[in-house]
Amino acid sequence: MTTTDNDIISELKNKFGEAILMAQPTKDEFPTVWVDAAHIAEVLKYLKNEISRPYKMLYDLTAIDEQAKVHKVHQDSKFTIVYLLLSFDRNNFIRIKVPLSSDKPSVTSITKIWPAANWYEREVYDMFGVNFEGHPHLRRILMPGTWKGHPLQKCHPARATEMGPFQLPEDKQDEEQDMLKFKPEEWGLSKSNNDEEFMFLNLGPQHPGTHGVLRLVLQLDGESIVNVVPDIGFHHRGAEKMGERQSWHTYIPYTDRVEYLGGVMNNFPYVMCVEKLAGIQIPDRAKVIRIMLSELFRISSHLVWYGTFAQDLGMMTPVFLTFYDREKLFGIVEAITGDRMHPNWFRIGGVAQDLPNGWEKMVKDFLDYFPKRLKEYDKMVMRNNIFKARTVGIGVYTTEEAIEWGVTGAGLRATGFEWDFRKKQPYSGYEQFEFDIPTAQNGDCYDRAVVRVEEMRQSLRIIKQCLDNMPEGPYKSDHPATTPPIKKYTMIHIETLINHFLNVTWGPVIPAGEAFVGVEATKGHNGYYLTSDGSTGSYRTRIRTPSFPHMQFVPEISKGYTIADLLAILGSVDYVLSDVDR
Amino acid sequence: MQLTQRAKHVDRHPMTWIERLYFWNILKGMLITLRHLFKRKATINFPEQKRSFSSVFRGLHVLNRDEEGRERCTACGLCAVACPAEAITMEAAERLPGEEQLYREEKYAAKYEINMLRCIFCGLCEEACPKDAIYLSQTFAPSNYSRKGFIYKKDDMLIPNPLTEPETYKKALGERPAKMIGNQ
Ligand code: SF4
Ligand code: SF4
Numbered sequence: 001m002t003t004t005d006n007d008i009i010s011e012l013k014n015k016f017g018e019a020i021l022m023a024q025p026t027k028d029e030f031p032t033v034w035v036d037a038a039h040i041a042e043v044l045k046y047l048k049n050e051i052s053r054p055y056k057m058l059y060d061l062t063a064i065d066e067q068a069k070v071h072k073v074h075q076d077s078k079f080t081i082v083y084l085l086l087s088f089d090r091n092n093f094i095r096i097k098v099p100l101s102s103d104k105p106s107v108t109s110i111t112k113i114w115p116a117a118n119w120y121e122r123e124v125y126d127m128f129g130v131n132f133e134g135h136p137h138l139r140r141i142l143m144p145g146t147w148k149g150h151p152l153q154k155c156h157p158a159r160a161t162e163m164g165p166f167q168l169p170e171d172k173q174d175e176e177q178d179m180l181k182f183k184p185e186e187w188g189l190s191k192s193n194n195d196e197e198f199m200f201l202n203l204g205p206q207h208p209g210t211h212g213v214l215r216l217v218l219q220l221d222g223e224s225i226v227n228v229v230p231d232i233g234f235h236h237r238g239a240e241k242m243g244e245r246q247s248w249h250t251y252i253p254y255t256d257r258v259e260y261l262g263g264v265m266n267n268f269p270y271v272m273c274v275e276k277l278a279g280i281q282i283p284d285r286a287k288v289i290r291i292m293l294s295e296l297f298r299i300s301s302h303l304v305w306y307g308t309f310a311q312d313l314g315m316m317t318p319v320f321l322t323f324y325d326r327e328k329l330f331g332i333v334e335a336i337t338g339d340r341m342h343p344n345w346f347r348i349g350g351v352a353q354d355l356p357n358g359w360e361k362m363v364k365d366f367l368d369y370f371p372k373r374l375k376e377y378d379k380m381v382m383r384n385n386i387f388k389a390r391t392v393g394i395g396v397y398t399t400e401e402a403i404e405w406g407v408t409g410a411g412l413r414a415t416g417f418e419w420d421f422r423k424k425q426p427y428s429g430y431e432q433f434e435f436d437i438p439t440a441q442n443g444d445c446y447d448r449a450v451v452r453v454e455e456m457r458q459s460l461r462i463i464k465q466c467l468d469n470m471p472e473g474p475y476k477s478d479h480p481a482t483t484p485p486i487k488k489y490t491m492i493h494i495e496t497l498i499n500h501f502l503n504v505t506w507g508p509v510i511p512a513g514e515a516f517v518g519v520e521a522t523k524g525h526n527g528y529y530l531t532s533d534g535s536t537g538s539y540r541t542r543i544r545t546p547s548f549p550h551m552q553f554v555p556e557i558s559k560g561y562t563i564a565d566l567l568a569i570l571g572s573v574d575y576v577l578s579d580v581d582r
Numbered sequence: 583m584q585l586t587q588r589a590k591h592v593d594r595h596p597m598t599w600i601e602r603l604y605f606w607n608i609l610k611g612m613l614i615t616l617r618h619l620f621k622r623k624a625t626i627n628f629p630e631q632k633r634s635f636s637s638v639f640r641g642l643h644v645l646n647r648d649e650e651g652r653e654r655c656t657a658c659g660l661c662a663v664a665c666p667a668e669a670i671t672m673e674a675a676e677r678l679p680g681e682e683q684l685y686r687e688e689k690y691a692a693k694y695e696i697n698m699l700r701c702i703f704c705g706l707c708e709e710a711c712p713k714d715a716i717y718l719s720q721t722f723a724p725s726n727y728s729r730k731g732f733i734y735k736k737d738d739m740l741i742p743n744p745l746t747e748p749e750t751y752k753k754a755l756g757e758r759p760a761k762m763i764g765n766q
Contacts, residue, residue, distance in 0.1 A: 504664050
């Protein structure tokens, strides 16, 4: 732990005395303190509002079921609530843990301190059965309302085959449907104001403008939006639960599918987190390969956003053109990784294979080709009158609001706040690259769009530097936990073969500990918080995705606009439902 | 290298009056569309035409033979445990005297099945195999009428014998040797 970490911990100890139970060293070196449940609200309020250089953002809120754990840190805790706060002034995180030792765990809700805690607390309630006192709408958020049990508890089965065959008799179907019926009273929404009745409209779950299975219930006064209630969870696949079932190595393909437009951008934080836990150093070549692939995927993801955003606003052509360019990118990705959208290509300790012969030419061709296209899109989309009319001044928010609600990525930079984790907390060698952070001023739909367009240009710069300076050397580390070990070394004699067998069957054993690693992904800051119990699989896999808080923020920025504006707002937020629901 | 730690303000300059004209915008869009009519088509006529795949493409599996036409697989089961989707099942058998021409090792896979509906084509089986006995080829899953049809048996995946059918063997192998060398 560094001195500043100790400072903040001793400051908290001085201020709150007994309420601070202990400090815990972690592999990510974030200051981590355990706080007594009775005082959590005070401590968080202090960290947010009173301390100098405050922790303004509630970055993540989750829980851990400790009941099956061997290497416990707090002996009596059955469920631990974990708050992760981010301070922009300090450029650092702080992790606050609250032990709950009762069988009916309950803790004070912090929705009064951070409104963004609302969905996070609902998720913890849904997944772990923890009650939050004082929460305005404590109900399930990802699982269907009729679900029995809380999936992330250790006693909940992880496989469908453990739960008996699925059946949907008529009465159950009725019950499910009844559960989905929207009852405005339950959400505290009134059915009418003084002179008019409101209309409640379902947008989705099947609607082209929602870009996936998302249901938004709109409270409408004529055409203008009074309130929006998002209903998420239709895309929930239990990615976090699967993380506890798979080995460290065989979970990598699952990460691909969390934010399916980002490809390797999902492997990235996961493998870096495992590497941090295991203490693996990555060879330079692997680092640069990882960066190059990630930036290719950033462009690819932004192209999907670009085309579909324009289409949301009534332009048919751009989407065909951007998808054509994306296809070119997929050509490169396929040549390197062997697949297109789900490359599954980063490995613990490096990447799966070396770059193929001729990769330079493919990348160079793309670098020559793409800027022209970007210019054409600028003319066609960004400088189009109708496009501007529909995006400028729509869905505006300020930097303070963005931070309050946990917004990261282009949505934050569009408000004029220069914050990019590639620059501020560089990982994998980003500090050695030259690129700018595009920022805009107004935080409206248009600004979010220009920021993303400029980001594509910056990504091209980074890729160019990768191309010019690709280091020689191995593409995988020779650390024993590298999975699978380099094949050259494996089939020499019986010893190395046994090593290969162990490594491929159970995979590496990762020492007990916990770490969080995040990357500046395509949609915002995406991070994995892994807890190892000293075994061949993760004890708890928490995936902090950017789209989740962004979706929670949508109602706040849509009130007062019309339905057509809402579609512009949704498009400009750039989320993926698989990233919201995991 | 000089690093720029600066933020870049994106371009927000107002539009010129020409750009603000409504019909000009419509016309401009039309012109762009029109121009693309004369460009090379981006699509191909599948299934008459097929696109080429990269040599490392992860398509349907092939069970490999060695130069003498013997099956390489020794039914060690590594592919099955490495498979995240649990798509592979196999039954091992012992090679009998006289079968040396058929199987390379003393133990072989009597039954080997992959459920292509479960498979996510991640390629971890190929990475796990210590015998170069399985690899993913440059084809992708065809359609089928029944779920059963997607459970590929050993015969569906075994590569043709290089001694008896050299032509088809070559074709099935594709550009794979290059990839395997790259993999080592
Ligand atoms: S294909 Fe390879 S890994 Fe699988 S059983 Fe055969 S030899 Fe073992
Ligand atoms: S490609 Fe992946 S999912 Fe398919 S059989 Fe091989 S290991 Fe299993």
